[in-house]
Amino acid sequence: MTMLLTATGLGTTRTSAQTLPQTAFSQVQGIILDSASSQPVPLVSMSLLNKKKTVLVRGTGNEAGVVALGQVPPDTYIVTVAGAGYQAQTVGPIRVKSAGLSIQLDTIRLRSSHVAQARPQAVLGRVKGTVIDSASGRPLPLMSMSLVNKRRTAVRRESGSDQGFFLFDQVPADTYTLTITGLGYETKVIQGVQVSATDRSIQLDAIRLRSTGQSLKQPQAISSRPVRYARPMRTSAQTLVSKQP
Structure with missing residues (x-):
């Protein structure tokens, strides 16, 4: 702190030491x-x-x-x-x-x-990845995804693209569980997907789903051969006459 010994004009002040010279x-x-x-x-x-x-x-x-x-x-x-x-x-x-x-x-x-009253800007990130068939390695199109935080106060739902790609954008910083479902495939659950200020863009490894075989089931074929039924027995009308002794 600097001290100057030069004279300056006095401002309007009040002090309890008014009796001093x-x-x-x-x-x-x-x-x-x-x-x-x-x-x-x-x-x-x-x-x-x-x-x-x-x-x-x-x-x-x-x-x-x-x-x-x-x-x-x-x-x-x-x-x-x-x-x-x-x-x-x-x-x-x-x-x-x-x-x-x-x-x-x-x-x-x-x-x-x-x-002091301004709130800090929210940290927003993204979660992205690709879903493929575990056996063939081909992309699985139009799969359904949900992203849910631990407190279940933030739920996001998205659909994958035709090439199996998905993207969750504007995701608040938190820890999430990713669930992936699709017709004919087992449900996949990935826990601990974390978005933070230091890691805002999460690129997941290729997610492999196993087929349940439901999409491979074919309806039972109907035979084209004619069905043969047993012929009805021929009956003849006979008159029964009781003989008296």
Whole structure:
């Protein structure tokens, strides 16, 4: 912290040491800038409070961000600077060794209060891969995929392309379970698919699915031969006459 021994004009201040003679005071001056743009922050308030909290000096900056506090008794102080729309900044301790000094503070930079409230940008990634037949190695088209996180609060569903390729885009950072299903093939479950800030693009190895054989079953053929049925027995009408003895 730089100390200047040059005389400067005094700002409007209040102090509890009003009974001291004018020659018993020093002044403290600083310039306040925006931490992002480095532009002056106008009309900020600055206060000096000693360690025993028995001396308090306050002042208001001008349009150029300059604050000058006069009538500062010799002591050790903590400096607090605040401005509308900015986070309060505390610096120090600074020591006013004697009266009659002009102390120039290092430049104080204030951060906008909106920066503290802003949420960090969400990490978004992608998960991609190819699904193939485990026996032939050919791509499996139009398979169904779902991506579910552990808490089941994020569920994404996609369909594979004609060439067996699939892509989940704009996936929030998390750990997922990938499930792949398709007609005539066993369901495949892949756990621990992790999207993170350091690994946003996940390229999975070729995923092999085994056929269940359902698509190979053929309907039973109907015979074209005529069906032969047993001929009905011929019956003849006979008259039964009971003979009396």
